[in-house]
Amino acid sequence: MDKKKKAFVHPYIPNSVPDVKAQMLKEIGVKDINELYEDIPANLRFKDKLDLPEPFLSEYALERHVMEILAKNKTCQEYLNFLGGDTWQHYVPAICDEINSRSEFLTAYAGEPYEDHGRFQALFEYASMMGELLDMDVVNVPTYDWGQAASTSLRMAGRITGRQEVLVAKNISPDRFLIIKNYCEPVVSVKLVEYDPKTGMLDLEDLKSKISSKTAAVYIENPSHHGIIETQGEKITEITHKNGAISIVGADPISLGVLTPPSQYGADIVCGDIQSLGMHMQFGGGLAGYIATRDEVKYVMEYPSRLFGITSTIVDGEHGFGDVMYDRTSFHDRVEGKEFIGTCSALWGITAGVYLALVGPQGMQELGQLILQKSQYAMKKISEIKGVKIPFQTSPHFKEFIVDFSSTGKTVKEVNKALLKKGIFGGKDVSSEFPELGNCAVYCITEIHTMEDINQLVQALKECLS
Amino acid sequence: MARKATIRNFHQAKWDEPVIFELSNKGERGILFPEIEDEIETLIGDGFATIPENMRRKTPPALPELSQMQVLKHYLRVSQHTLGADLNIDIGQGTCTMKYSPKINEKLAGQSKITELHPAQDESTVQGILEIIYKLDLFLREISGLDRFTFQPGGGGQAVFAIVSMIQAYHASNGESQQRDEIISTMFSHPSDAAAPTVKGYKIINIYPNEDGLPDIEALKEAVSERTAGLLITNPEDTGIFNPMIKEFTDIVHKAGGLCGYDQANANGILGITRAKEAGFDMCFFNLHKTFSSPHGCGGPATGALGVTKELVDYLPVPLVDCHNSNYSFNYNLPKSIGKVRAFYGTIPAILKAYSWIMNLGSEGLKEVSQVAVLNNNYLLNKILEIPGASAPYAKGRHRIEQVRYSWEKLYHDTGITTEDITNRMVDFGFHMWSSHHPFIVPQPFTLEPTESYAKAEIDEYIAGLKQVVKEAYETPEKVKNAPHRSVVHKINHDSLDDPERWAVTWRSYLKKQKK
Secondary structure: OOOOOOOOOEOOEHHHOHHHHHHHHHHOOOOOHHHHHOOOOHHHOOOOOOOOOOOOOOHHHHHHHHHHHHOOEOOOOOOEEOOOOOOOOOOOOHHHHHHHOOHHHHOOOOOOOOOOHHHHHHHHHHHHHHHHHHOOOEEOOOEOOHHHHHHHHHHHHHHHHOOOEEEEEOOOOHHHHHHHHHHHOOOOEEEEEOEOOOOOOEOHHHHHHHOOOOEEEEEEEOOOOOOEOOOOHHHHHHHHHHOOOEEEEEOOHHHOOOEOOHHHHOOOEEEEEOOOOOOOOHHHOOOOEEEEEOOOHHHHOOOOOOOEEEEEEOOOOOEEEEEOOHHHOOOOOOOOOOOOOOOOOHHHHHHHHHHHHHHHHHHHHHHHHHHHHHHHHHHHHHHOOOOOEOOOOOOOEOOEEEEEOHHHOOOHHHHHHHHHHOOEEOOEEOOOOOHHHOOEEEEEOOOOOOHHHHHHHHHHHHHHHO | OOOOOOOOOOOOOOOOOOOHHHHOOOOOOOOOOOOOOHHHHHHHOOOOOOOOHHHEOOOOOOOOOOOHHHHHHHHHHHHHOOOOOOOOOOOOOOOOOOOOOOHHHHHHHOOHHHHOOOOOOOHHHEHHHHHHHHHHHHHHHHHHOOOEEEOOOOOHHHHHHHHHHHHHHHHHHOOOOOOOOEEEEEOOOOHHHHHHHHHOOOEEEEEOEOOOOOEOHHHHHHHOOOOEEEEEEEOOOOOOOOOOOHHHHHHHHHHOOOEEEEEOOOOOOOOOOOOOOOOOOOEEEEEOOOOOOOOOOOOOOOOEEEEEOHHHHHHOOOOEEEEEOOEEEEEOOOOOOOOOOOOOOOOHHHHHHHHHHHHHHHHHHHHHHHHHHHHHHHHHHHHHOOOOOOEOOOOOOOOOOOOEEEEOHHHHHHHOOOHHHHHHHHHHHOOOOEOOOOOOOOOOEEEEOOOOOOOHHHHHHHHHHHHHHHHHHHHOHHHHHOOOOOOOOOOEOOHHHHOOOOOOOOHHHHHHHHHO
16 A cells, blocks of 8 residues: 655644645745745755654654663662762752742743743742842842852952952862853953862962952852861951952852851852752752842942842732843843843752742751761761771861772772772762872762661772772 | 634733742741761761851751741742743744743653762763763754754853853964954844853954844954954844855855854754854854753753864863763863863753754654744734734845744834833733843834744734734723733832842842831
8 A cells, every 4th residue: 555645743833734834825925835945045055854863753652762761871869879079969859849840930931020920039039048048138040050150250259349360269169160260261360279288278378378459359169179168267258358359158058057158257259059959960950050249239230140129019019020230231231231141040049949948947957967967977987997088087077078098009980980889879089180189089978868878888988998 | 602702811820929938937847857867966966066166057047937838839829920831822932932842851851860860970870861962962963064062051141152262262272362352243143142252351343234134244344354253143133034145254254264153042943944064154052942942941941052163172161972882971181172161061951851852853853843933933924014013124025034023113103102011911911022132223122933833823812912902002002001900910110120229139138128
């Protein structure tokens, strides 16, 4: 039997139905769809068929195809995970997934604060809750990630002070340093400040030697990329301000239920990632950056991001929302606007708001304490393994800590390969990023690790190193 | 009895929902965490002993305290105050490409085989996701004609910024970065095409449109010089007109020694029809959250998928994903790399959804997407031109690609009703209607982009709504001027938002300023 070529009708393309297509073409007086492309010169017309794989037109076959590929992945549920560093495994409440998969939030974009009033309110509430956590009055609609937030914070400081040099701590995330370097240079130059090899905290003498009247800002992360809590915050911001520079601190918000918010030791701009507040890791795809400042005109005017403010409407008692100082953004002025603004990570901002509302003040405190206790337990048990050292054991830590394998005769790579065979993702290898530390890995312990999980790790390490 | 009206008697959900802080009740808990094990507590204590006094938080953060169902209820109500593309005929958000984001792709991206992966895991444990990243790279190479893609940029703006960073690095490697300090863009390209280069210290030359609505090639010829670093241009521009001289544009810039970056935010009408390569571009980017169906998420997460010719691969941000003998791995060995623009490898859920969307449609499907998007747009154009007060400046009598920038200028002169007023009244019918990026070159602009996702009857419904609002503009203008009437709230008082004494970006700031 002769198989007539079926017209291609697709569930995502309602007007692919031939009769409808024909009717529409007739209405606009066009015989062939190609006439609609007449402005494209012949030499630019792609005449071949795109060389793409045969499609799975049926949803069932598509699902099966993708699931087959995904089956090759091993997850942090199947393996015991101790990796951290710029994205972390925290518990994601079911309500967070419920809200950020709602069609209304998932598929909205750039409507007005009328028909999209909810989008504005959800992001205003996110900013408000972050404001309480950070003890600051202005928080932006989220940017791409911590790296962008830190970079923009540094450029803001450059514009506010009129200076073109920034000092950045060496114990921040190496990837963030790359992002900062590319975003700041060539307009603003980036210099590194050393950390104390004994404490792992910022080397104040090095800071004093490098800071000058050319410095726009000093940027540290607290806790550092190594998990060390910087206890010299007041001194650092004092030195910074004495030189007329702006103090910027990067902080993981999940630590702020138990740790002092940076604004309380003098930070002018605080930034970080909100991934730990309700976003799954998603192989690094759950990132969103926050920037926060005091409510001072000179700071507010420098944000490139949108800032959603609450206001009134013509009806008494109604809350309305809208953009604060929209004219400062590149949406308003493509050249004179601050940096640039576009689509970033709004849905993750809404999710973080849901997370903070669920967890509340008591929950943030309990969560922080759990992380402190569990990570300290892990540090203690690991330090008791023969040959293994915790180089900064005398400094306070939050969530992450460095484990030094130099005296074991095995590289981190070898240890992690052996751990993998035992169903464990060992700590992140930092031996090439921080060679001065030696053969080191950063281990991450969160509220998701039970005592049994930690004991399992310790036992596995013992076996790998014996 | 059959429904007669083509315009629905819409009213948006209106819960009069307080700000979440107003719902707080001291002591309530939304979620509980596991208790610390006794053995750990005995051994370690409360965990605070090692934390010095000055680093211990003294006062708990004043977060709202609600129980779980109450948090859920609040956010569900707030979501009903948001008009997602899934709920409305979202052809009024021009340039945004508000197409259908298939739910099967949401289901796939929500699998734990994606969500529970840490980016630093051993490569052997993530071969599945690496395969998807690599294969999407191959698909976009074919669609664009360029040679290598990265998905690191988290949106179109960041892709432009990455392109500009590479342009600078390229000229620096030739010792010409001081000399070449100008970037050329056009007024109908996205604002980020001009704004992102300023971050790198570039001076921007904006090319204005000629009377045909196309960027003026004579102005381009005047703008190029030995100072030209590159060109950043959208095509078709937001007018929906394809620039037939686009290859001449890139030739002119190349001749002057500059590189050409293609902002392909407006790619939905040209898949399989025309490509970046033949138009002479060195670099391009696609918005996976526009043409390639990843959902918009109220403004992200998103991806600006960035492609380059082989001459520029070494400048890309690291890492790339390589494939050797069906084994996938990261490649950090790019000697001239700009470093990174964002942590890790990109917005993985968007990458997965784009991959899945392309695998569902194939080459014939992609072409059908574009052709129907263009048909829908020209059908809509035809109908809009019948509406009193509306016009489509430029390209008179000619077809457009995937969107059109229209004007209400006549309507405004006849009635005093502005494009903003029309937007506010369209809201009462469950529609968006977007104006334009700034500055408004087209007076009283509105920009509509139907995409391939909406049925003919839906496009007709949108037009009926627009016609109704225009009728009101001529007959009962006060109704339009004071809109919205059937939305979540009434007309917003904007002036406090520009007043430092009154603006409030957080609830705590609002309360402080209320007290004053």
